Amino acid sequence: MKYYDKLVFELSRKGRKGYSLPANRFPSSxxxxxxxxxxxxxxxxxxxxxxxxxHYTNLSQMNFGVDTGFYPLGSCTMKYNPKVNEDVxxxxxxxxxxxxxxxxxxxxxxxxxxxxxxxLAAITGMEAFTFDPCAGAHGELTGLMIMxxxxxxxxxxxxxxxxxxxxxxxxxPASAAVCGLEVVEVKSLANGRVxxxxxxxLLDGTVAGMMMTNPNTxxxxxxxxxxxxxxxxxxxxxxxxxxxxxxxxxxVVRPGDMGFDIMxxxxxxxFSTPHxxxxxxxxxxxxxxxxxxxxxxxRVSGFHGNFGVILRAYAYILMLGRDHLKEVGQYxxxxxxxxxxxxxxxYKLPIEGVCKHEFVFDGLVNDGAHDDVPxxxxxxxxxxxxxxxxxxxxxYFPLLFHQAIMVEPTETESKETLDAFIEVMRKIAxxxxxxxxxxxxxxxxxxxxxxxxxxxxxxxVLKYKDAQ
Amino acid sequence: xxxxxxFPHTDKDIEAMLQRVGVSSLDELYxxxxxxxxxxxxxxxPESMSESxxxxxxxxxxxxxPKMKVFVGAGAYDHYTPSVIPYITSRSEFLTAYTPxxxxxxxxxxxxxxxxxxxxxxxxxxxxSNASLYDGPTAAAEAMKMAVACTKKKTRVLLSRGLFxxxxxxxxxxxxxxxxxxxxxxxxxxxxxxxxxxxxxxxxDVAGVIVPSINRYGIIEDHSGFAEAIHAEKALxxxxxxxxxxxxxxxxAEWGADIAVGDAQPLGIPLxxxxxxxxxxxxxxEYMRKMPGRIVGQTVDRDGKRAYVLTxxxxxxxxxxxxxxxxxxxxESLMALWVTVYLSxxxxxxxxxxxxxxxxxxxxxxxxxxxxxxxxxxxxGKPFLKEFVLKPKEFPGxxxxxxxxxxxxxxxxxxxxxVSFCVTEKRTKAEIDELVKRVKEG
Numbered sequence: 068m069k070y071y072d073k074l075v076f077e078l079s080r081k082g083r084k085g086y087s088l089p090a091n092r093f094p095s096s097x098x099x100x101x102x103x104x105x106x107x108x109x110x111x112x113x114x115x116x117x118x119x120x121x122h123y124t125n126l127s128q129m130n131f132g133v134d135t136g137f138y139p140l141g142s143c144t145m146k147y148n149p150k151v152n153e154d155v156x157x158x159x160x161x162x163x164x165x166x167x168x169x170x171x172x173x174x175x176x177x178x179x180x181x182x183x184x185x186x187l188a189a190i191t192g193m194e195a196f197t198f199d200p201c202a203g204a205h206g207e208l209t210g211l212m213i214m215x216x217x218x219x220x221x222x223x224x225x226x227x228x229x230x231x232x233x234x235x236x237x238x239x240p241a242s243a244a245v246c247g248l249e250v251v252e253v254k255s256l257a258n259g260r261v262x263x264x265x266x267x268x269l270l271d272g273t274v275a276g277m278m279m280t281n282p283n284t285x286x287x288x289x290x291x292x293x294x295x296x297x298x299x300x301x302x303x304x305x306x307x308x309x310x311x312x313x314x315x316x317x318x319v320v321r322p323g324d325m326g327f328d329i330m331x332x333x334x335x336x337x338f339s340t341p342h343x344x345x346x347x348x349x350x351x352x353x354x355x356x357x358x359x360x361x362x363x364x365x366r367v368s369g370f371h372g373n374f375g376v377i378l379r380a381y382a383y384i385l386m387l388g389r390d391h392l393k394e395v396g397q398y399x400x401x402x403x404x405x406x407x408x409x410x411x412x413x414y415k416l417p418i419e420g421v422c423k424h425e426f427v428f429d430g431l432v433n434d435g436a437h438d439d440v441p442x443x444x445x446x447x448x449x450x451x452x453x454x455x456x457x458x459x460x461x462x463y464f465p466l467l468f469h470q471a472i473m474v475e476p477t478e479t480e481s482k483e484t485l486d487a488f489i490e491v492m493r494k495i496a497x498x499x500x501x502x503x504x505x506x507x508x509x510x511x512x513x514x515x516x517x518x519x520x521x522x523x524x525x526x527x528v529l530k531y532k533d534a535q
Numbered sequence: 536x537x538x539x540x541x542f543p544h545t546d547k548d549i550e551a552m553l554q555r556v557g558v559s560s561l562d563e564l565y566x567x568x569x570x571x572x573x574x575x576x577x578x579x580x581p582e583s584m585s586e587s588x589x590x591x592x593x594x595x596x597x598x599x600x601p602k603m604k605v606f607v608g609a610g611a612y613d614h615y616t617p618s619v620i621p622y623i624t625s626r627s628e629f630l631t632a633y634t635p636x637x638x639x640x641x642x643x644x645x646x647x648x649x650x651x652x653x654x655x656x657x658x659x660x661x662x663x664s665n666a667s668l669y670d671g672p673t674a675a676a677e678a679m680k681m682a683v684a685c686t687k688k689k690t691r692v693l694l695s696r697g698l699f700x701x702x703x704x705x706x707x708x709x710x711x712x713x714x715x716x717x718x719x720x721x722x723x724x725x726x727x728x729x730x731x732x733x734x735x736x737x738x739x740d741v742a743g744v745i746v747p748s749i750n751r752y753g754i755i756e757d758h759s760g761f762a763e764a765i766h767a768e769k770a771l772x773x774x775x776x777x778x779x780x781x782x783x784x785x786x787x788a789e790w791g792a793d794i795a796v797g798d799a800q801p802l803g804i805p806l807x808x809x810x811x812x813x814x815x816x817x818x819x820x821e822y823m824r825k826m827p828g829r830i831v832g833q834t835v836d837r838d839g840k841r842a843y844v845l846t847x848x849x850x851x852x853x854x855x856x857x858x859x860x861x862x863x864x865x866x867e868s869l870m871a872l873w874v875t876v877y878l879s880x881x882x883x884x885x886x887x888x889x890x891x892x893x894x895x896x897x898x899x900x901x902x903x904x905x906x907x908x909x910x911x912x913x914x915x916g917k918p919f920l921k922e923f924v925l926k927p928k929e930f931p932g933x934x935x936x937x938x939x940x941x942x943x944x945x946x947x948x949x950x951x952x953x954v955s956f957c958v959t960e961k962r963t964k965a966e967i968d969e970l971v972k973r974v975k976e977g
Contacts, residue, residue, distance in 0.1 A: 510640075
């Protein structure tokens with residue numbers, strides 16, 4: 068990757084244009100009153116079309132994507148994004164549809180929603196889905212709204228709390244707060260699973276439900292899920308499934324069968340749609356039969372959700388079909404365990420045993436925590452990985468371990484890729500022991516090297532005009 | 536095993552990997568799952584299709600949606616998408632990356648978000664923009680929450696009835712669950728009523744007021760005096776706007792707004808049945824730390840080179856959990872690139888020209904429709920840009936059907952019994968003349 072140091076504003080020259088518009092064949096419309104007009108034109112760049120193309124092509128070359136290389140970012144399921152998905156989503160018969168067109172003009176689009184509803188119901192064991200949420204966290208919020216609606220329909224307004232494990236994704240408690248629910252944290256056991264004994268005293272008539280992901284953020288299957296669901300249901304609460312970790316269960320286990328009442332799926336994780344540098348995603352929410360009536364009053368996005376993303380996921384499901392669904396789950400689990408077993412002598416594995424699609428190391432064995440033995444931190448390991456052409460895993464999450472490194476390889480990576488990653492991770496561990504300065508100074512070969520984040524936060528420069 | 540194009544595993548690979556893991560079969564990887572939970576038998580899904588079959592089937596579904604000339608806006612606008620945009624946004628370095636957590640190998644994403652923020656600030660006149668929100672209505676809902684968070688202890692937010700129905704519905708949904716009480720400011724004579732606003736403010740407890748820059752009738756609103764009245768009550772003014780129109784219209788900052796929100800879909804994003812679109816938000820700098828979503832900032836790297844990073848993250852869910860300003864994580868980053876490339880191509884002149892063409896075309900249609908004698912004016916003399924409503928003398932459904940048969944999606948009926956029309960730079964004079972002819976056939 069080469070460093071390219073331009074902003075599009077810096078390419079601007081007065082009088083240049085990058086657009087082509089039809090000639091105006093209309094009579095002039097009456098002038099808009101002066102009081103309603105802006106004083107000065109916005110200072111947008113004035114650049115030619117080739118300037119624009121070259122600028123953004125250069126910017127793209129400072130970026131790393133799944134198509135560039137291995138992207139084992141835990142909890143994000145950075146699997147391969149099939150290209151046929153892009154082609155079908157761009158069909159003019161879909162991209163030209165106005166969202167307010169009635170059913171007679173959108174039969175094909177509605178068929179996509181119906182087929183997706185059936186497919187996701189079959190995959191998850193839920194009864195019906197809403198496709199309005201635009202991302203995973205948006206799905207969580209929608210699901211919690213449904214949870215509150217359910218209790219309200221029953222006239223039970225005392226349920227204002229939601230239980231969230233201490234290992235949960237940050238979006239879980241944040242979504243609960245946006246939904247007006249109070250968050251109650253339940254501790255994990257030393258084996259990384261929810262402490263059922265600690266859960267019991269939390270369950271009373273004020274609990275609306277519990278949010279869980281299974282496998283949890285440590286990549287471990289919550290083996291007591293049956294007991295947990297029974298306890299929560301007995302106390303009158305509902306079980307919410309955070310679908311961020313659905314990938315390993317594809318074709319093997321259905322959340323609906325585990326006792327979950329509401330769930331979301333991240334179509335941009337499990338169903339192969341591209342992450343786009345941080346969206347657009349889609350977070351459809353599924354509910355069990357007894358909650359279908361709670362869906363209609365809830366409107367969380369302008370129209371019908373991110374249809375373009377839903378289309379891509381539909382193409383993926385059609386490709387997989389019932390024949391290849393199980394391979395998604397199985398290969399994602401196989402890859403994660405293979406890496407874990409190949410590195411656990413050099414990286415601290417806090418909890419032994421078979422993981423699911425991801426696992427968490429608690430830093431290097433030589434973590435630099437003791438002055439007499441050289442070593443390096445998780446941040447150093449992550450930065451050094453960039454020098455070898457790998458994206459770093461998720462780091463410092465979950466919060467249960469101080470030096471967390473969370474690795475999720477996904478099912479679309481070959482054994483050769485995993486072997487190359489393992490080899491580099493082992494090399495880095497040796498470097499940490501022998502010459503940790505290499506790690507502290509990493510990355511060495513990227514377009515920029517460890518930006519000063521403190522400066523960025525202390526003296527915010529958030530737009531071009533601030534920078535001038 | 537039959538093999539599948541997205542899975543590189545050979546039988547030999549699987550065997551070697553299982554051996555390293557110390558289990559004898561793929562099924563054994565799930566030995567910790569209680570037996571009753573393992574799905575037996577095939578899933579109720581169709582058989583796997585080949586790529587050509589997928590294309591064929593989805594092509595058939597796409598063809599079931601007739602191609603229409605769109606003369607409706609109402610929150611989603613059929614502006615032209617220059618060819619450059621999909622070429623750039625489909626570059627897989629952008630498309631297949633995720634949130635730029637590792638800034639050293641994400642400078643491409645970070646730079647275009649910084650450019651996007653700069654452009655949103657230019658259009659709105661606000662000090663600070665975030666990296667994007669889901670869509671316009673959710674951006675308005677975030678603004679509602681933010682107004683409550685910024686004003687402490689106040690729990691009411693006022694919404695103009697001039698906002699589009701889909702915006703109202705989403706804000707109302709969020710408000711209901713977030714514990715925010717909603718009040719309404721009616722529209723009188725085609726504009727959010729200033730006297731009613733003052734009366735609602737006088738009732739007290741108002742944290743913020745959301746008003747449309749262009750309302751559901753297409754009228755450009757005059758918000759003179761709004762900011763003063765609202766700030767006198769220590770509440771926040773939120774302007775809901777069409778960012779394309781902001782190239783010519785008075786900016787939220789010029790109206791004295793504290794927050795500007797809206798949907799940036801009109802900036803070259805295809806209609807695509809309602810999404811993906813992109814919500815934008817610009818705020819005054821004193822509200823920087825209350826803002827939802829990602830923000831990119833400029834800094835330097837170890838060697839003093841200009842570099843960009845995600846910043847002010849102490850606001851966000853992955854740090855603050857239930858105390859975060861919002862639960863948003865994934866947003867609409869690729870659509871921000873879409874908008875940034877669009878605005879780079881159009882520049883101030885191109886955007887002004889888009890507004891000129893749309894405005895002239897809409898007024899031409901408006902005047903020609905009135906000449907048919909089939910409509911009455913609803914808000915005579917009120918200024919509009921590309922969208923307007925009229926009161927039809929015949930039943931709207933019949934007119935719509937006639938237009939549909941001729942390939943026009945137009946004359947969308949409103950709750951009040953009006954029909955609305957919208958003209959963008961994509962609509963030609965010949966199309967408009969044809970549409971008017973079909974109207975007359977009634």
